[in-house]
Amino acid sequence: MSLLVTEGLTKDFGGLRAVDGVNLVVGEGEIHGIIGPNGAGKTTVFNLITGYLKPTRGKIHFRGRRIDGLEPHRVVSLGIARTFQIVRPFTDLSVLQNVLVAWGHRNYYGLGPFKPFGPAKRKALEILEFVGLAERAYVGAAALPIGLQRRLEIARAIALEPKLVLLDEPAAGLTEEEITRLKELVLRIVASGMTVALVEHRMTFVMDICQLITVLDRGKVIAEGTPSQVASDPEVIEAYLGAGEGEGDA
Amino acid sequence: MPIGYILTVGTFTGIFMILTVSLNVLTGYAKQVSLGHAAFFAIGAYASAILTVKFGLSFWAALPCVVGITTLVGVFLGLPSLRVSHDFLVLSTIGLNFIVGSVFRYFSFFGGSMGIVGIPMPEFFGHPLGTAGFFGLTLLFVILTILTSFYFSRTWGRLAMEAFGEDEVAAKAMGINVAKFKIYAFAISSAYAGIAGALWAHYVGSVFPDNFGFDRSIDILAMLVLGGMGTIRGAVFGALVLQMLPEGLRVIQNYRMLVSGGILALMILFQPMGLLGRGSFLVKGFERLRGRLVSHEAEDMP
Ligand SMILES: Nc1ncnc2c1ncn2[C@@H]1O[C@H](COP(=O)(O)OP(=O)(O)O)[C@@H](O)[C@H]1O
Numbered sequence: 001m002s003l004l005v006t007e008g009l010t011k012d013f014g015g016l017r018a019v020d021g022v023n024l025v026v027g028e029g030e031i032h033g034i035i036g037p038n039g040a041g042k043t044t045v046f047n048l049i050t051g052y053l054k055p056t057r058g059k060i061h062f063r064g065r066r067i068d069g070l071e072p073h074r075v076v077s078l079g080i081a082r083t084f085q086i087v088r089p090f091t092d093l094s095v096l097q098n099v100l101v102a103w104g105h106r107n108y109y110g111l112g113p114f115k116p117f118g119p120a121k122r123k124a125l126e127i128l129e130f131v132g133l134a135e136r137a138y139v140g141a142a143a144l145p146i147g148l149q150r151r152l153e154i155a156r157a158i159a160l161e162p163k164l165v166l167l168d169e170p171a172a173g174l175t176e177e178e179i180t181r182l183k184e185l186v187l188r189i190v191a192s193g194m195t196v197a198l199v200e201h202r203m204t205f206v207m208d209i210c211q212l213i214t215v216l217d218r219g220k221v222i223a224e225g226t227p228s229q230v231a232s233d234p235e236v237i238e239a240y241l242g243a244g245e246g247e248g249d250a
Numbered sequence: 251m252p253i254g255y256i257l258t259v260g261t262f263t264g265i266f267m268i269l270t271v272s273l274n275v276l277t278g279y280a281k282q283v284s285l286g287h288a289a290f291f292a293i294g295a296y297a298s299a300i301l302t303v304k305f306g307l308s309f310w311a312a313l314p315c316v317v318g319i320t321t322l323v324g325v326f327l328g329l330p331s332l333r334v335s336h337d338f339l340v341l342s343t344i345g346l347n348f349i350v351g352s353v354f355r356y357f358s359f360f361g362g363s364m365g366i367v368g369i370p371m372p373e374f375f376g377h378p379l380g381t382a383g384f385f386g387l388t389l390l391f392v393i394l395t396i397l398t399s400f401y402f403s404r405t406w407g408r409l410a411m412e413a414f415g416e417d418e419v420a421a422k423a424m425g426i427n428v429a430k431f432k433i434y435a436f437a438i439s440s441a442y443a444g445i446a447g448a449l450w451a452h453y454v455g456s457v458f459p460d461n462f463g464f465d466r467s468i469d470i471l472a473m474l475v476l477g478g479m480g481t482i483r484g485a486v487f488g489a490l491v492l493q494m495l496p497e498g499l500r501v502i503q504n505y506r507m508l509v510s511g512g513i514l515a516l517m518i519l520f521q522p523m524g525l526l527g528r529g530s531f532l533v534k535g536f537e538r539l540r541g542r543l544v545s546h547e548a549e550d551m552p
């Protein structure tokens with residue numbers, strides 16, 4: 001069953017076509033990697049899916065429903081959560097409160113905003129436990145090192161109880177040991193019933209854990225397949241070796 | 251010191267406490283800096299004045315209408331905040347003072363520059379309240395304001411406001427409808443300010459456009475900033491200090507604008523969290539005394 005489908009997804013920024021006719025299919029229970037050199041349009045694809053940008057052309061279907069053009073908070077309520085390439089923790093809040101904000105997503109409607117958040121603290125702690133941040137629950141989010149801020153972003157995404165989690169370069173700035181723990185965390189997220197799509201510009205991380213990989217270059221999909229298929233694709237190798245002169249008009 | 255004088259000072263202090271606690275929702279939680287809070291105060295005062303003087307309602311019958319009117323006005327006047335960034339919001343809230351002032355001055359329905367006079371004292375079991383009774387009434391509303399606001403500080407709504415106040419992009423990714431919550435912040439803040447306005451109008455007995463100018467808005471923001479944005483204790487404390495200070499130091503009264511403006515500027519420069527705000531030097535010292543570095547309480551939330 002495909003969870004997320006984009007058809008001809010296109011986004012122009014003035015004269016620049018950042019995303020160019022992207023057809024992406026993410027199946028349920030998958031770990032789907034999206035890779036490509038810097039500036040390939042990976043983050044823009046996530047911004048289009050999550051409602052931060054409106055597509056110039058193309059459609060986005062999530063669980064059979066059109067979602068392009070919906071506001072970000074609506075997309076969240078339909079079951080898509082995301083993290084940001086450049087982390088955006090609420091630095092005035094504690095780690096626990098950051099997760100509470102996300103866990104509150106069902107209370108931001110109707111009379112929900114006027115209900116106390118206190119009873120949800122236990123659940124938020126469980127989520128922090130899940131990502132391995134429980135002992136930092138009461139620390140200000142600003143005080144976390146970058147690696148843990150990335151994990152906090154994942155904790156918030158999980159707290160939204162999504163069907164699909166979009167991770168934008170979750171391994172950026174992490175040490176080798178942290179990357180190992182991240183892989184393990186992503187596997188546990190999928191094991192608990194969520195689907196993950198993640199963006200990386202480094203190949204190795206993606207090769208290890210993704211079942212399917214989509215390769216973007218200059219806004220276009222230039223290859224798609226299993227890690228081994230993608231790794232042996234000449235066009236991918238070319239894009240990655242930076243032999244950017246060869247026209248990638250696939 | 252005559253008791254009547256003390257009660258009067260207490261009544262005005264209480265009214266300003268309601269104003270600062272209400273501004274705290276908008277500016278402390280949702281980080282929507284408003285230099286136009288006196289406009290909401292004015293609308294509450296005028297609404298109650300008109301409903302009682304022109305339509306013959308009692309204070310008590312008028313009050314729910316006043317709250318309804320100021321809530322709606324808050325929604326309406328909060329709309330510009332959806333379109334402008336923080337810096338421009340400050341400018342547009344300054345404009346509110348002058349727009350609302352002009353409407354009251356130039357439309358005869360609102361009494362023009364003659365204002366509205368003869369606003370009755372609230373009655374209690376058929377007897378008009380005296381100075382002491384009115385002080386008690388004000389105190390009651392101050393307590394209600396603090397209690398409801400304290401309750402709100404522990405709700406999802408407050409958490410959502412803190413979140414988008416800091417980072418709208420991240421807040422949207424948490425499922426928060428930022429536009430809706432901004433309007434909530436304006437509406438809640440304005441509703442409380444309306445009560446303060448009604449109390450003021452009925453205590454003073456008359457309202458004039460000049461009572462609620464830009465300088466009032468500066469006063470209210472200065473009180474909140476002095477005490478500590480984002481905390482109820484700070485809001486209450488700031489109103490207490492800045493409202494009482496001129497009573498003790500008579501000379502200050504002639505330089506009210508200078509004092510308010512100066513405090514506002516100096517605090518923002520050197521102690522933006524205020525005297526009793528989160529992480530202020532006083533609060534930090536106090537927490538160190540208690541040997542507790544991180545507070546888990548909602549009031550100290552962020
Ligand atoms: N909001 C924007 N306005 C203008 N150009 C943008 C915007 N966002 C991205 N771009 C441009 O679109 C291209 C793709 O960017 P991005 O999606 O961030 O790439 P990636 O995430 O693959 O590194 C880049 O050339 C970038 O400069």
Ligand SMILES: [Mg+2]
Pocket residue numbers: 042043044085
């Ligand atoms: Mg990117």
